Amino acid sequence: MKIEHPKNSVIQYAKDHPAPEDSSDVNEPGLSFQEMKSILECSPAGIGIIKNRVLDWTNTMFHSMLGYEPNFLKGKNTRILYADQQDYERVGRNLYANIDKYGNGLVETKLVRKDGSLFDCRIRASKLNTEDPLKGIIMVITDISELKLLQFQLQQAQKMEAIGVLAGGISHDFNNILMGIQGHLSLMQIDVSATEKVTVHAKHIGRLVKTAAELTSRLLGFARGGKYQISSVNVNELIPMALNIFRPTRKDILVHETYEENLFPIDADNSQLEQVFLNLLINASQAMPESGDLFVTSQNIFIEQDHSYPFEVQPGRYIKVTIKDTGIGMDMETQKKIFDPFFSTKEVGHKKGRGLGLSTVFGIVKNHGGFILVDSEKGKGASFNICLPASNNIQVKEIKDPPPLFEHMQKGSETVLLVDDEEDIVNVGINFLEKLGYRPLIARDGLEAVEIFRRYKEDISLVVLDLILPKMSGKEAFLEIKAIREDAKILISTGYAIDDKIEGFLNQGCHGFIQKPFSLNEFARTLRHILDKAV
Numbered sequence: 001m002k003i004e005h006p007k008n009s010v011i012q013y014a015k016d017h018p019a020p021e022d023s024s025d026v027n028e029p030g031l032s033f034q035e036m037k038s039i040l041e042c043s044p045a046g047i048g049i050i051k052n053r054v055l056d057w058t059n060t061m062f063h064s065m066l067g068y069e070p071n072f073l074k075g076k077n078t079r080i081l082y083a084d085q086q087d088y089e090r091v092g093r094n095l096y097a098n099i100d101k102y103g104n105g106l107v108e109t110k111l112v113r114k115d116g117s118l119f120d121c122r123i124r125a126s127k128l129n130t131e132d133p134l135k136g137i138i139m140v141i142t143d144i145s146e147l148k149l150l151q152f153q154l155q156q157a158q159k160m161e162a163i164g165v166l167a168g169g170i171s172h173d174f175n176n177i178l179m180g181i182q183g184h185l186s187l188m189q190i191d192v193s194a195t196e197k198v199t200v201h202a203k204h205i206g207r208l209v210k211t212a213a214e215l216t217s218r219l220l221g222f223a224r225g226g227k228y229q230i231s232s233v234n235v236n237e238l239i240p241m242a243l244n245i246f247r248p249t250r251k252d253i254l255v256h257e258t259y260e261e262n263l264f265p266i267d268a269d270n271s272q273l274e275q276v277f278l279n280l281l282i283n284a285s286q287a288m289p290e291s292g293d294l295f296v297t298s299q300n301i302f303i304e305q306d307h308s309y310p311f312e313v314q315p316g317r318y319i320k321v322t323i324k325d326t327g328i329g330m331d332m333e334t335q336k337k338i339f340d341p342f343f344s345t346k347e348v349g350h351k352k353g354r355g356l357g358l359s360t361v362f363g364i365v366k367n368h369g370g371f372i373l374v375d376s377e378k379g380k381g382a383s384f385n386i387c388l389p390a391s392n393n394i395q396v397k398e399i400k401d402p403p404p405l406f407e408h409m410q411k412g413s414e415t416v417l418l419v420d421d422e423e424d425i426v427n428v429g430i431n432f433l434e435k436l437g438y439r440p441l442i443a444r445d446g447l448e449a450v451e452i453f454r455r456y457k458e459d460i461s462l463v464v465l466d467l468i469l470p471k472m473s474g475k476e477a478f479l480e481i482k483a484i485r486e487d488a489k490i491l492i493s494t495g496y497a498i499d500d501k502i503e504g505f506l507n508q509g510c511h512g513f514i515q516k517p518f519s520l521n522e523f524a525r526t527l528r529h530i531l532d533k534a535v
Helices: 009-016 033-041 060-066 085-102 145-190 195-223 235-249 270-286 357-367 423-435 446-455 474-484 500-507 520-531
Strands: 046-051 054-058 104-112 118-127 137-143 230-233 253-259 266-269 292-303 316-325 371-376 382-389 415-419 439-443 460-465 490-494 512-515
Touching: 046 060, 060 137, 085 104, 085 118, 118 145, 145 195, 230 235, 230 270, 235 253, 235 270, 235 292, 235 316, 266 270, 266 382, 270 292, 270 316, 270 357, 270 382, 357 371, 357 382, 415 423, 415 446, 423 439, 423 520, 439 446, 446 460, 446 474, 460 474, 460 520, 474 490, 490 520, 512 520
Parallel strands: 253 292, 415 439, 415 460, 460 490, 490 512
Antiparallel strands: 046 054, 046 137, 104 118, 118 137, 230 266, 292 316, 316 382, 371 382
């Protein structure tokens, strides 16, 4: 399809808005209106002139990137560019506030094309009318979809780099946990007739299993994709988790911890922030090749309206986390580049990194509405200060009750179909169900699960379903069972963390999720919660 250029649109706009009389150099360096028109029309960025939130003139690229025919957008309210009213108001509020204050504004958002698809873009705007920006601003739109994709790929590559650095420490932790479990099992066999000693050993094994489960949970979160899952976070609990993974990798580094007692909660993604702290700890350790000291502190701060930061910061309550090392330090020129992707102070081909860690840190902190300050001198170590806005939500401290004794656990008498291909899991599951009073049916693959459910569909009250199964996947078995009986109650049980796939099951009629490993009490409570709930 041939795209026609709007005729004389720039010339007409210039005629309608003549230059002030004192602009004696308006013709320098001698560009004609036609040349100016050609420059604007041929710009690789979308350019538009807006008056009172209405599109007055737009160049060809503006229409092209949004999928509209030339001149179609003229006279349209800028609301047409946004997917929803909330984003329209947010971008307008930020842009016009900065234009009014500084004469120009910059914001990143998603715009909607004519066909309904969204794309990431960066909008820059400046005022044409010095008295009232609403009466005339020029807006430049740049498509940054490829840049966003590159940032995501860099983040994933950095995660692999970090996991590689941490692999030794992680295996060390798991071996210690397994050694503890093996040791207590050996002692239980010796003390099998001494009930009190067996109970003590069992408690120790339970604690070790819980520690291993917490470690795998953090690793699953660390390896998860770039999707943010925001919740209220106490950073004083998150930093020690990162330190627990980091410490085994460098036992020659002495870590000093100082945390503010009543630290403000923040709204953040747990795994993303843990990645920030791990990256900074790894970065600090690489600056101390022999040994050294690492100082980790947290504190509450309040940023005033008339702050002295050399960039725009919203005033209010923040938390500040400082990670300071006694390493080789950086000069000013290096500090200017450390957050650039692929920048590294290491030699080309150095095995310790490709310079992705700090760029990822910068991106995550920025996406959380925070900022980073770096203080360093050559030979005097470095301090990284991460400032994150405090949550407006009131944090409620969760009080955990001790697990009930077996005789007080929730029990039942229904028939439960347990689907799992791991023999150890099946054996434990049968014992759990029988101890709690249920009648277990067992399937070791997806196909067998569907056949058993079809045969006993009126008797089975609940299906406990693993997702990774032979012959027929858990997803296929789930759909087949739902096709046989739409109101079938299904509990997903897997070693994977909740992700988009599992959320999809929860939205398709699944009644719950329990992550392995789980205790008898957790299993009992989950079963009764689902079975007692009306369909």
